[in-house]
Amino acid sequence: MNMTKYIPVLQSLLFVLLLSFSGHAQEHPSLILTKAGVEKIRAELGNIPIFDATLEKVKAEVDAEIALGIDTPLPKDYSGGYTHERHKRNFFILQKAGVLYQILNDEKYALYIKDMLFQYEGMYKDLPVHPQTRSYARGKLFWQCLNDSNWLVYVSQAYDCVYDYLSKKERKQLEKNLFRPFADYISIENPQFYNRVHNHSTWGNAAVGMIGLVMGDEELIQRALYGIEDDGLPIGAKDNDGGFIKVEGQKAGFLANIDEPFSPDGYYTEGPYYQRYAMYPFLIFAEALHNVRPQQKIFEHKDGVLLKSVNTLLSLSDADGEFFPLNDAQKGMSYHSRELVTAVDIAYHYGNHNPQLLSIAEEQGQVLLDDSGLAVALGIREGKSEDFQKKSIKLSDGANGDQGGVAILRYGNEAMTLVYKYAAQGLSHGHYDKLSFSLYEKGTEILQDYGLARFVNIEQKGGGNYLKENTTWAKQTIAHNTLVQNETSHFEGKYEVGSQHHSELYFFDASNPEVQVVSAKEQNAYPGTEMHRTMALIKTDGFEKPFVLDILRVGSNAANQYDLPFYFKGQVMQTNFDFTTPKSLEPLGSDNGYQHLWSEGLGQPKGDNSQLSWLENGRFYTLTTATNNDDELHFVRIGANDPEFNLRRDAGLIIRRKNTKNTTFVSILESHGHYSPVSEFSVNANSSISKIELMLDTKEYTAVLIDAKSNTEQTLLILANENKNVNKEHIIEIKGKEYRWTGPYQFIKIN
């Protein structure tokens, strides 16, 4: 193997120099625990409730595993299978045993780690590549290098904790036969995995870097930070998920993985589900770097984006702490996950001791058993905790923050939360859903984003991996609450095309909590067609709660069929239009996700407004949409062409407008009233809307009238479609009346 292939001469020199200085001087532990930190923890033990409780739980867990004995089976299974889950459990337990050894100073933990490490050492030398062949980068202990990297990230910490417990000879043996070849395997032997900007590579980089820090192996540390210089990879190759392995001018290594996927606002382009997954290697390696080589100033890198991103990620959750399922995302993942315990504790300790993070830690009910966890436990003990305030925010996407983004509009302590996506593709986990949205009332999904089609780690369902319906359904545009033209997905569902484009924020204004507006445009999803969608969260007289106003303008140089779906949950209560239901169910279409929709009913508008009401989770909801007589209202149900029952049987209503070049969809989604099966009282079960009307719709201006049943006043939202300058003054006339305002929009009460 030619080392000069991937280490530049200068770095090699530096490496030799540093080795002679720091290689032997380094204390252990030093990654997530420090000698000083351990002293402090031992001094406070018994007096730091949340830390003590976590310690007790972890001790019980590790003790039970020690009692069971060590098992390092020959690798065989996909995730969910025994060998996979056993090795996974091993690395979690090793890491925990390491901190227990340091904190409790009980040799049995060190011995357990030593024994298991040598069992791995004996096995690894001759271990072939994992027998399962599905991955583009097969691991050795696991079916993919990604999981091998998980293993090394955790086991490095265990090794750090028992470093001084082991003899020099033992360390040499482990490093020579296990750690160094392990690190080389996941990096130089798998550059297609290691040398990318991708959450996989972040894990790989962190793994190599963590073990490098313990071993004082500067070559590994440099490889972790900067990647492999000459990886020999062809431009344009793709991984299992269809993501690019290498593109022109691609950087690699841990720093590149911070620089590129994070926007300056701390939004991670793959979305919160994967940000959560990547947070652990990002922060744990950053913590280790900070401790071992503070001169790297890793927490200041890119304007402190790593710590900032923790706040961003917390903001990307609903009232229950569950992350919005943007792009590939398994629903239910939340800030109660272990990765977020790490993230919150590290952000607190190495950030500015933000007291709002303490309330999240309290909700999590556990802390890291390290220096940062101690800091959090002390903060809580001292009563510094404050509620975490989730506000309305816009988050830019793209390394420089210029590739669209995501906006969250919130009203009344998350009573209502609108998630609007006008971001970039989001790498290989991105969905084709420009200008899509979802809606939450507290922690309940009202209009849902489907999320992914996968049962993570459940072996019975396709080995726990992505199911084919993820591609054929979940990623397709029709699976989202956004516009579909001619039954094709945005960018024709082509990653190569989609990854070159992003939507553009037009304006965002959440300064008035009663009228919050976000507006964005998309010009590339369908060449020759421009979409402009404005979403407002409005609380005004005549409505019990805030409602969502959705104005979607589309203009094209050709006549098209436009489909606008709303995926509602719960039971249909009422429509104000007639519909028929078929005797047998047929799929709505044949491709691009349409093959997965059963056509459950077809309605025709009766008047200028079409209404659908439903009941979900004890609350009533009504969608009111301005319709033409030629519009079709399709009731759909997910689940057609689903031979293995991989999809949920959820419902949707699609508004279909045919043979149209330019049109504007105007809809309002209300939450109203409540119903309890215990009291059997039904309260405010009807929509408060008398009428919505598109009063004006020109190239320059769009005006929507909202008439509430109980109101003598009507309201009007006027948009300037082409000039978003906040100082621009506008004057228009609608039905003989003049309106005058400044800025891109105006919400007016009229008589």
Place this chain on the structure above:
Amino acid sequence: MNMTKYIPVLQSLLFVLLLSFSGHAQEHPSLILTKAGVEKIRAELGNIPIFDATLEKVKAEVDAEIALGIDTPLPKDYSGGYTHERHKRNFFILQKAGVLYQILNDEKYALYIKDMLFQYEGMYKDLPVHPQTRSYARGKLFWQCLNDSNWLVYVSQAYDCVYDYLSKKERKQLEKNLFRPFADYISIENPQFYNRVHNHSTWGNAAVGMIGLVMGDEELIQRALYGIEDDGLPIGAKDNDGGFIKVEGQKAGFLANIDEPFSPDGYYTEGPYYQRYAMYPFLIFAEALHNVRPQQKIFEHKDGVLLKSVNTLLSLSDADGEFFPLNDAQKGMSYHSRELVTAVDIAYHYGNHNPQLLSIAEEQGQVLLDDSGLAVALGIREGKSEDFQKKSIKLSDGANGDQGGVAILRYGNEAMTLVYKYAAQGLSHGHYDKLSFSLYEKGTEILQDYGLARFVNIEQKGGGNYLKENTTWAKQTIAHNTLVQNETSHFEGKYEVGSQHHSELYFFDASNPEVQVVSAKEQNAYPGTEMHRTMALIKTDGFEKPFVLDILRVGSNAANQYDLPFYFKGQVMQTNFDFTTPKSLEPLGSDNGYQHLWSEGLGQPKGDNSQLSWLENGRFYTLTTATNNDDELHFVRIGANDPEFNLRRDAGLIIRRKNTKNTTFVSILESHGHYSPVSEFSVNANSSISKIELMLDTKEYTAVLIDAKSNTEQTLLILANENKNVNKEHIIEIKGKEYRWTGPYQFIKIN
């Protein structure tokens, strides 16, 4: 009107006599509050936390209503509509205002009641029958006499509380123009409503009796207790729900309504949902009777069944307190309902001060603002509360306890609960589901009973009334987890036939918590066919949790098609058999509920056992069933022929065995492992069963072998099919081995 038509001479005499003695002597209040009780409450106020808290809440509610002003609109709507909901709210508030007046001694509440009563008095005189025509017994304030009766039951209490506040002249005016005509209207003018054994009549009887007690009107009291003697109703007439109005030899009145629908065990034949509904008039009128005329000894009637039935009803709930939806029942109704607050408080006060009722009251978080509520509040204050113990029980059905029944098998503090129904028809709210069952893990439905097809009080859905799918789907046999022969329902779905029959308990034994068994037979559902279903809840080695063993023997004098459905919830994980899914969905059949099932997939057994696993609410479940190669495994989904989206899109698996006279279905339902979308750990996701086998199946004996994967031991359940004598000794040989035991069954570990 000829009074002698409905009051026998003797009663008339008694009436005159009593009038002269008790009519003037009676104190007020005396129904649910007594003068002495009010004194005691006033003395304890501020020192009885749960009472004080309830009082504060009720006061806030009533004060808000008083501030809004009184509205008694002209009756117009069905339930859910404004006039219905307003009058309903009025009677609740009047009752509450009454107790507030007594407890707080604040005249504003008395005045409010007086004003509203006189508004009703002014209106009632000339009020026509309610304009909505759907009911077999239309009311005046409401669309059915039932709701008018609700009104009078509550308003009588308010009148009792302000009786002394009103002048004699005012009372006379109210009684003459409002109360007496009101009582007459719902009774002698609507005998088809009043003079039945039915929850409707219970309300009517209580209403007439309650106002009779306040007014000291002995004629009304007698009419309440004993009904109308000569009601002139034809035999065989039916109500809206298809229930009989009058059958041969029918009794009537409040006492008959205790005697007939309650079994000696306190099981109410309509099921827990309607028992809950009827509990209020039963207990509130009983309380009033007890207070005003203790000589009636109402709480001792029929061996104290009224108070006993409260315990029975509480036992008919899952771990969350939600009632099992036997027969017509809306899911979600629970012992947190107002009716159960009444029931629990009265049962505590007038029963033996059972300390377990106090923990239910604590869960309810409120008490009645009367003498019984005070008793509960004092009990809680004094720390007497104990956990309510729900045990495995069998409850007989029928007035004499000889018409089958319902059994509940519970394991480990409701960790697993099996509900098995082998009862009588359950009057007009009964479903055609002999030998059906449902299964709960804590408060989660695993194998569901569909419940009713109705959205109670939600006007948008058919005026809040029963939907036609209640008849065409919910009541049909195929909607339940029990056997269907030749795609027809039990008793051909004919109420006249079904109401003449009941299943028979064969045996019940819950003495060993690790092996609990209930067995019952049905001979009338399909003439010429006998069904014998034995269900066991077994916890044994090799299984993480208890499993359900289901042995359903069917024998017929003709070859039939047998369908055995299991309505599971959640997402399919895996099958061990191949199945195909159709390109378009067709209904499984054309009638008897089959028209509402989409045929979603068809599988064929691959071996002797067919398995289906699914994931629900973070737990894995597996159904293993012994199958023949000719069996068909139908995946179904509810929702076909449902033009108004009235049905839930829930799933089921139907095991179909064709052209068979005699056969035995043997199945096991396991709960195993868990999955969390937060940790993404999948634990014990696979069934623990290696094999189940019907080792022996003769007229006399059935033996089922269970082979667990992790076990060297196998287990065998042997049933004596014809002799249930617990002292009978049995000796049989299976595969050359002799088995010997005493009693109707034996569970044996073999090698």
